[in-house]
Amino acid sequence: MIYEFPDKSAPIQQGDIFVSLPRIDISLNNVLIAGETGERAAKWVEVIQRYESLNIIVPVRPVTAIVATQDCDALHGRDITLCEISEFRDVERKSKDCTNPRKLKNIITQHARINQKWFYLPPDEGIGFLEKMAVDFMVTLRVPRAELEELRDLRKGRLNQIADEHFRERISEFFRRYPYDEWYPLDQEELKAYKVEYPDAKPFPWQQTEITGNGDKK
């Protein structure tokens, strides 16, 4: 499919796929402090007022992940950032019960242009993907580069050139997104139709002028 399998000695680069890397989850409401005299649970706001640094207990799960750091930084930086890879049906829930190839085709090709939060990875036995997978740009993990280089056995492959170029663009699109209210350019009739589906949408000032029967605004 869209993967290639570099030699173990090849340097780490963007698009490399690793298995069994640690994804850490932290709760700011439940910081588990590992003290000399025992464990304590505290809120992060309490902790930051009294400690410069401390040891905490964090849950960790080994996950599959793809290198997001660009090639130059992946060669020289202290740390490497990766995005978690999960099953496609968990990342894009529109596909969770879908078995229709035509619908799946639409989701994978057309929807991928709209939803910039994931990157589709097709199944491939060589890389160990038995299901449709996706990069979840929302979930990142960070590991020390030098130590990851020592664990290059965990690298199962990398994206081929076409997929890698696409991945590079998609990840940059994801991080350059900005929040906006998509209904801002709608006229009153369009906004009315929009609010049927999204009733929480609040009209902007320029959408609040009503148009009378003779076409005048009031």
Added chain:
Amino acid sequence: MKGGIQVNSAYTVDLQGRPPESRAIETGPWSETYIRRRSMNLWGILRITKIAGILLPLAVSTITAIPDPWLIEKRRRDTVVTVSIFQEVIGHAISRSEALIIARQILEQAEHERLALAEFEAARGIQWSDEL
């Protein structure tokens, strides 16, 4: 000579034509007149006493504001005690097994919430029908 050169020449002549003594005198308005100060009488003594009456309490109050080393030390000791108590009571004590259970719950909750967000996102936007 004419034009600018002529003007420059005139200026030069003007500066050089004055003796240094006269220029020093004209450095600014200077009309000092030596008025003799009145000798101090009874009224003057009373006036000074009045001013001293105002200033003395102020001066004394300033002296009392000098940091008291004993007070500082007491405050410092109080702060140390407060901080150590503060650090002792941070959060609440839990057992190792409780910490591990909470850690597990944090992980599962994070995964659950990610899935819930994906569900929310999937409910929005284009809904592809099977007929497409």
